[in-house]
Amino acid sequence: MKVLFAAAEGSPFVKTGGLADVIGALPKALIAQGVDARIMLPKYKTIPERYVSAMRFVGHTEVPVGWRSAYCGLFELEHEGVTWYFLDSEYYFGARDGSLYGHYDDGERFAFFNRAVLQLLPLADFQPDLIHAHDWHAGMIAPLLTRHYRHDPFYARIRTIYTIHNLRYQGVFPYSILDELLGLDAGYFHPDRLEFNGGVSFMKGGIVYADCVTTVSRTYADEIRTPYFGEGLDGALRARGYALTGIVNGIDEESYNPAADTCLAHNYRTGLTKKLANKGALQRELGLRRSNKTPLIGMVTRMTAQKGLDLIAHVLHELMAQDDVQLVVLGSGEPHYEGLFGATAQHYADKLAVYIGFDECLARRIYAGSDLFLMPSQFEPCGLSQMIAMRYGSVPIVRETGGLKDTVLAYEEDTGEGNGFTFANYNAHDMLYTIRRAASLYRQPEHWKRIVASAQRGDYSWRESASRYKELYGQVLS
Template identity: 55%
Template sequence: MKILFAVSECGPFAKSGGLADVAGSLPKELKSLGTDVRVILPKYGTISEEYKQKMKKVKEFTVSVGWRNQYCGIEELIHQGITYYFVDNEYYFKREGLYGYFDDGERFAYLNRAILEAIAELDFYPDVLHCHDWHTAMIPYLLRTEYYKRKGYGLIKTVFTIHNLQFQGIFPKEVLEDLLGLDYQSFQSGHLEFFGNINFMKGGLVAADKITTVSPTYKEEIQTPTFGEKLDGLLRARKEDLIGILNGIDEDFYNPAIDPLIDQNYKVDTYSKKSVNKKEIQKKFGLPQSAATPLLVMITRLTKQKGLDLVRCVLREILQEDVQVVILGTGDFEYEEYLRQAARVYPDKLKVYTGFSEELAHKLYSAADLFLMPSQFEPCGLGQMIAMRYGAIPIVRETGGLNDTVKAYNEFTGRGNGFSFQNFNAHDMLYTVQRALSFYHDQPVWKSIVKQAMEKDYSWAQSAFSYSQLYAELVSRSETHVF
């Protein structure tokens, strides 16, 4: 099978969130199953020179963006056995960031057409074109309404993965004709119309042969008005084509036994060595050095979605417990400022690092006893899986991928790899933190929880197998999705 991943970001080249982790890890696992998988993404200005110098230009052509024709170069790089194609256009992509520009509608309208044009230019006609989030969501729509007429395009099947339904790519309806070159029939039919605007993600949801989410629970949640972001009706209508496949993590990169970024390596049977890492973090942040005091860590975006309202509500009560708290992240100013002020009030209990450092994140995972992730919603979440891999026990809200990966400890059966609460309620979270702390002081029980957490399989193997089955099912069909 030939698979082409169409993405807006991909590790290790360009990353702003979990999509880059998926695009960087899943293709490698699929390749190990015998799939010819390639990845296409923009050539951003932020990509390291180390990679740019290894790229080879393979094609040049023009792309129609409404009434304009824009240059497109395709550069190729083979990295860790995977072929990557980079869409080169400095006007659109040579910028300091990936997203958040006034012309994002134009930038990604161009990218969608550039990727479709590149298929013929590269003479690589995939069996399945796998698109991700709103940035490449118009590809299935353009394929079904226009490109299917071209030689080689008619049999291409499409999969569209929702990584976060909250971000949909909503733009004024003028984008339809001016940038995408589509007539207003697409708007009037309701395929792309969204409360008077056009919605790129809706194009993918309407036109893709199959739709996947990044966890089974999130698949169910987005079919409800609470989590459906006003697209729940469409998702319910397509529920037969909607599949939840849980993400994994790169178990080579996140491996406490060999991680070069941490002070002391350890495995599940040498878990006691983890205390060295805790001591180093306490020293680094100026916390009292106490092996017996549990260390609770958050590594997160400081936003409402990540549960910072709950943290703000009961942080003082948490700090009354015998616990030290370290928070790493950046986000909304109001949360950053609140945490900085709280850290000044509790200098021996709370430390806050507003920013992000990959090395510091690894050190914190390796030092933490507990990992707090009280998300309002969480399509999948990687932090809780990384934490468990490092023996940091997660405290999570039962939503999305958190619900699928963290099984609350049951003191009667002795089974469980973390702690969880159901309602998005600050005092439910506080009670769960207090409950986790009480078990921490019962070391035989705690070691059992840690063992269950560290021994669980968090790799991409099962995810890749599920996707390969989905691809095979689509390829076996002679027909494509008709809308």
């Protein structure tokens, strides 16, 4: 079984979020199960030189972009047993500094990317049985395959799967992109096809035209069929019916391994002794009061409304003033959230530490040094942080939505079952009550040891999810 992943980013080469982690880890898990999984992504200027210098030039071709054509080169690199293809266009991807997305011509850039993925396959000497496209950046591969390539015997039997990582980001562009860049006629501009609120939606292209649609947790697959979570595409998703399924993401357990993580002050496998030593080291590093009796809550997050930061803003002073807890926050995003945490930290210097920005090693030390990990998301397609936290023995506090609901089971004192703490309503004081309950159980060793052990022994790897994807691939191909 031959599968090509098409995505805008992939770890370790280029990363802005969880999508890159999935692209970096899932193909490896599939290869371990006998699938020939390869990956194609743009060759950005930001890819580190140590990887660029190791790439092999395969060749080049011309890619149709509406009425004209544009040069596209192909590079290949084998990394950790996986073949990666890099689509080379200096104009669209090589000469850009800063962020991967948000440029004035993103519609043109990713129209080119979608067409180039298909155009380059013969040059790569790789004829996949299936193309697995990810998020809006690759959403037009399925309709382009249907319109421009099915007549060619090389492409005639290729099937497509489309995965939604976050429905909120849809890649909607003006009507003119349809013919001028994608070479699609006006018949595609229809509510049952690509039209969305007067524009052309790349996300909708994948939803409507792929042979199968997946998303990154079972609960999110149900949620996005409803108007509240559906971001205007719930009708299109309901129309796919049986062809939409949810498969929860995993994490790379080799990378996220507290027994071997070089970022930590003390390595450990299970238990609390070495974990408490990491807690003390983190408190010292961030200027917090040294105490094993005070529960330390960690957050590693994008500072956006999606992550539930409005709930925290509503009760942050109440939590800091009244409760014997400490809070460590790492992240960046919307300025008013950054300002809120920064200003509040000045009032509670021994209880609240804030780092605006991102530091991979500090993130791992927070996972290892925190007792609790807070994720009160408004919505969360899957979430990886709660699984990483449990792998490091930090017990999650989450709102019951999307992948958080699928991976975190509320602790029951009577039975001892559960690996975390949950609340259902998007309500600040429901969250605060749950934090206080978690802090109370932290001070009860017989319960706390049981919760931490349950969190640490969970299987958060890609093995089971890769098996489900392999089974789904077989169903689509049959």
